[in-house]
Amino acid sequence: MAEKSYSVRRIPGFGAVAVFTFAMLYLPIVILVLFSFNAGPSQSVWEGFSLHWYEAAFQNRQVRDVSIRSLWLAATAASIATVLATLAALGTTRGGRFPGQTIIYALINQPLMVPEIVTGIALLIFVAAIKVQTGYTGMGYLVMAHTAFCIPFAYLPIRARLETLDAALESAAADLYASPVQAFVHITLPLLVPGIVAGFMLGFVISLDTVVITEFVKSAGQDTLPTYMLGQLRRTVTPEMNAIATLFLALSLLIVTAFFLVTRTRGR
Amino acid sequence: MDATDKGEIHIAGVNKVFGQGASAFHALTGIDLTIATGEFFTLLGPSGCGKTTLLRVIAGFEQPTSGSLRINGAEMAGLGPNRRPVNTVFQSYALFPHMTVAQNIGFGLKMLGKSRSEIEATTSDMLRLVRMEALAERRPSEISGGQQQRVALARALAPRPRVLLLDEPLSALDLKLRKEMQSELKRLQTETGITFVFVTHDQEEALTMSDRIAVMSAGRILQLGAPTDIYNAPVNRFVADFIGETNFLVLPVAQTGGAVARLTLPGGNCAEARLPEGMTPVTGTTVTAVIRPEQAAIVAPETGDLTARVESAVFFGTDTHLHLTLADGQPFVLRRQNRPDQQPPEPGAMLGLSLASGALRVLED
Ligand SMILES: Nc1ncnc2c1ncn2[C@@H]1O[C@H](COP(=O)(O)OP(=O)(O)O)[C@@H](O)[C@H]1O
Ligand SMILES: [Mg+2]
Numbered sequence: 001m002a003e004k005s006y007s008v009r010r011i012p013g014f015g016a017v018a019v020f021t022f023a024m025l026y027l028p029i030v031i032l033v034l035f036s037f038n039a040g041p042s043q044s045v046w047e048g049f050s051l052h053w054y055e056a057a058f059q060n061r062q063v064r065d066v067s068i069r070s071l072w073l074a075a076t077a078a079s080i081a082t083v084l085a086t087l088a089a090l091g092t093t094r095g096g097r098f099p100g101q102t103i104i105y106a107l108i109n110q111p112l113m114v115p116e117i118v119t120g121i122a123l124l125i126f127v128a129a130i131k132v133q134t135g136y137t138g139m140g141y142l143v144m145a146h147t148a149f150c151i152p153f154a155y156l157p158i159r160a161r162l163e164t165l166d167a168a169l170e171s172a173a174a175d176l177y178a179s180p181v182q183a184f185v186h187i188t189l190p191l192l193v194p195g196i197v198a199g200f201m202l203g204f205v206i207s208l209d210t211v212v213i214t215e216f217v218k219s220a221g222q223d224t225l226p227t228y229m230l231g232q233l234r235r236t237v238t239p240e241m242n243a244i245a246t247l248f249l250a251l252s253l254l255i256v257t258a259f260f261l262v263t264r265t266r267g268r
Numbered sequence: 269m270d271a272t273d274k275g276e277i278h279i280a281g282v283n284k285v286f287g288q289g290a291s292a293f294h295a296l297t298g299i300d301l302t303i304a305t306g307e308f309f310t311l312l313g314p315s316g317c318g319k320t321t322l323l324r325v326i327a328g329f330e331q332p333t334s335g336s337l338r339i340n341g342a343e344m345a346g347l348g349p350n351r352r353p354v355n356t357v358f359q360s361y362a363l364f365p366h367m368t369v370a371q372n373i374g375f376g377l378k379m380l381g382k383s384r385s386e387i388e389a390t391t392s393d394m395l396r397l398v399r400m401e402a403l404a405e406r407r408p409s410e411i412s413g414g415q416q417q418r419v420a421l422a423r424a425l426a427p428r429p430r431v432l433l434l435d436e437p438l439s440a441l442d443l444k445l446r447k448e449m450q451s452e453l454k455r456l457q458t459e460t461g462i463t464f465v466f467v468t469h470d471q472e473e474a475l476t477m478s479d480r481i482a483v484m485s486a487g488r489i490l491q492l493g494a495p496t497d498i499y500n501a502p503v504n505r506f507v508a509d510f511i512g513e514t515n516f517l518v519l520p521v522a523q524t525g526g527a528v529a530r531l532t533l534p535g536g537n538c539a540e541a542r543l544p545e546g547m548t549p550v551t552g553t554t555v556t557a558v559i560r561p562e563q564a565a566i567v568a569p570e571t572g573d574l575t576a577r578v579e580s581a582v583f584f585g586t587d588t589h590l591h592l593t594l595a596d597g598q599p600f601v602l603r604r605q606n607r608p609d610q611q612p613p614e615p616g617a618m619l620g621l622s623l624a625s626g627a628l629r630v631l632e633d
Contacts, residue, residue: 168362171329174349175356176376177427186375190366 029249036242043237053243062228063244070208070225073139077146078154078203084147085154085199086192093162109152119149120216127217137219145217146207153206154199157263161195194262201259205252276431276463277303277326282335284321284487295321297487299335303465305430308457310466312474313484314510319467320359322484323433326465328352340430350379355424357434361416363408369419370395370404376427394422397456414445421456431463438473450477471511475499483507503544504632505556514558515600516631521549529630531557534596537573541628549630556631561589561603563627566613572620576600581612588612592619 008014036054040047057063088108092101111119127141165188173183211226218227225248232241284296295318303309311319324330325337328349337344344352355376363372374391382390395401398418403411408419417437424432437453438446454477457464468474474481475495483491483498483506491503502508505516519531522538529549530538541557549555569575576592579599583606590602590612602621604612613619 166360166362168358168360169364171349172356172358172362172364173375173379174329175327175354176423177350177379178375179350179379182379186379187364 032242033246033249035239036246038239038242041238043239043242053239054247056238056240057243057247060240063225066223066225066228069139069222073142073146073224074204074207076143077150077207078200080143080147081150081154081203082158082196082200085151085158085203086196088151088155089159089162089195090188093159108155111149112152116210116212120212123213124216131219139222141217141219142214142222142224145213146210149210149213150203150207154203157198157202158192158195161192161198165191198259198263201255201262205255205259208248208252276305276307276340277301277465278336278338279326280336282322282325282332282337284318284325284330285333295487296325296332299489301482301489301492303431303463305463306461308454308464308466308477308479310468310474310478310481311484312468312471312481312510315469317484318487319469319484320435321487323356323435323465323467326431327354327356327433353430355427355429355432357420357424357432357437359435359437359439361408361420363416363419363423365408368405368407369400369411372408372419373422373426375423380427390426394426397425397459398422398452414441414449417441417449418452421453425456425460425462428460429462431465432457434464434466436467436469439468439470446473453477475511483510485510499560501542501629502558502631508558508631513561513601513603515561517557517559517594517598517600518554519557520554521551523551524548529555531555531628531630533574534594534598535575539573539623539628540625541630542626543630544632547630547632556633557628558631559623559627559629561601562587563624564600564602564621565624566602566604567620567622569618569620572622574600574621574623576602576619576621578613578615578617578619580615583612590619592621 035043035046037049037051038047039050039052092105092108123141123145127145130141131137169187169191170183173187174180178186209226210224211230214224214227215230218224223231225244229241229244279299279301282296282299283294286293286295299322311322313319321330325332326339328344328347328351331345339353364375367375370391373394374387377387377390391404392401395404398421400415400418400422403415408416411419417440421437434453438449441449450473453464453466466474466477475498478495480492480494481498482489485506491498491507493501498507498511502511502514508514508516517534519533519541521529522532523530524543527543527545528540529543531541533539541555543549564574565572574594576594579591579593582589582591585606587603587605590604592600592602594600600621
């Protein structure tokens with residue numbers, strides 16, 4: 001009985017607050033998705049169901065280009081970030097404690113704590129200087145910036161997985177004549193795969209989603225899907241944007257679901 | 269052949285210190301040990317006495333701070349665990365969760381670069397040896413604790429190591445399974461002829477399974493010998509107390525002569541007690557003597573060596589432990605085998621005790 005009196009559900013207004021919070025979170029998204037199927041050009045007047053805006057989005061050359069760039073950038077940055085994060089996780093959990101370990105841990109997670117706008121401006125100044133020096137204006141800057149930003153997100157699940165991994169398994173491999181490299185390839189790496197996959201997917205979603213940093217770092221003609229959409233929104237907003245946003249949402253949901261399934265089922 | 273080549277494992281003056289300066293911890297101190305080929309050797313001692321550390325030094329997971337370790341005549345210093353002819357059965361089993369039972373067993377051979385056909389042949393031999401043929405394709409998470417234990421054993425035996433190290437391999441099993449595995453281990457050791465170095469904190473397990481036992485405490489080996497030696501002739505109070513149950517009696521010395529002393533028992537009778545080597549106590553001083561609870565027999569009151577009053581009787585199934593008080597108030601525990609036609613004596617009853625000859629031993633202080 002005593003437990004029940006502590007239940008948060010008993011607090012007056014709990015239900016109302018919960019409903020309000022969920023409404024604030026999801027109602028705008030529901031409306032956005034709904035109006036992507038609107039037959040007319042309005043965001044507020046429903047004129048019947050149509051896939052018209054999806055068709056428009058698919059036929060829009062620019063949308064296709066920025067989408068491909070976004071996916072390419074996310075895949076590239078997340079891949080590099082995952083490799084680096086795996087090495088960082090191995091370095092910070094294996095090989096014993098070393099001086100400055102806490103500082104390094106903090107530094108790896110720095111992008112999580114520094115405001116994105118600060119990172120953005122810093123990168124803008126830095127990249128501008130390099131551009132002037134080298135004349136190079138390719139995608140390298142965006143790849144580098146996104147990679148740096150993705151590392152902590154990739155690092156966390158990999159490190160978490162590595163910490164739950166029984167160190168006796170690596171000892172057992174060494175005892176059974178595996179060299180350190182063989183022990184890593186045959187034991188540590190396969191058992192780390194769920195963490196690595198999760199890290200990659202998190203990094204991928206984060207990169208796909210990043211606006212501020214991209215906006216500051218990109219050169220002309222390097223719009224990603226989010227920066228392109230931001231640009232379009234400054235003009236008239238047609239439900240074509242809703243359609244693109246809905247597809248974007250679907251992709252993110254797909255990845256997050258996959259992430260959830262991977263971390264749950266491969267966890268054992 | 270020099271002396272160091274005689275044993276399978278030769279450990280000389282090994283020390284292991286963890287940490288440095290004020291926080292330095294001496295986990296092993298002055299370990300000297302020669303383990304013979306094909307021996308079932310047991311490290312016995314309470315938790316924290318350094319058994320695992322010594323095993324890890326032999327396996328190569330820890331480097332000794334000083335001292336030398338030879339296996340089959342070869343110096344092991346600087347060799348990693350993957351380059352020693354030794355395999356370990358880990359306390360936690362440490363089976364590879366992403367591999368099947370068969371893959372686990374074949375792992376060592378695979379790392380040694382054996383051919384696929386040899387790996388398959390040896391794996392099925394090992395599966396048969398530990399009676400796990402039917403579960404070869406299961407994952408470790410899909411078999412019971414006792415079965416995991418057998419897989420860990422098979423995995424360590426598959427590469428045919430010269431020495432098998434077993435760190436409390438049975439401690440996670442329930443009593444019945446444990447007894448089964450004890451005889452199974454003994455059978456495997458006899459069949460394979462591999463040297464076993466077995467770690468346990470269970471004195472009964474050590475006594476029943478071992479050819480020789482090293483009793484350890486606080487990083488040192490206190491006594492080394494066959495189970496009967498250690499049980500019958502413990503060198504000091506710690507060993508006497510740790511191995512089996514013991515009565516400690518403080519008794520005055522009536523007379524000494526050679527390897528025995530005559531001690532005055534409570535009640536005035538005298539009894540002969542064996543002395544440890546090199547000890548000649550002065551007549552009139554007191555010494556501590558030990559006698560096992562099963563080495564005294566009940567006789568009629570006022571006959572025998574001692575008179576004792578019954579305080580309580582504790583039933584243990586096969587036998588009953590009688591808690592007694594001697595004439596001078598010292599406690600004495602007597603173990604008596606149960607028989608259906610015998611009732612244990614009532615508390616308050618007076619008994620006579622007769623001590624088995626040679627049972628009483630004086631301990632070094
Ligand atoms: N890596 C280590 N660092 C510091 N102390 C250790 C380390 N390994 C073991 N010890 C200490 O050494 C002592 C012996 O440990 P261990 O060999 O595991 O004992 P046992 O196996 O007999 O229970 C313990 O007090 C333990 O705390
Ligand atoms: Mg231990």
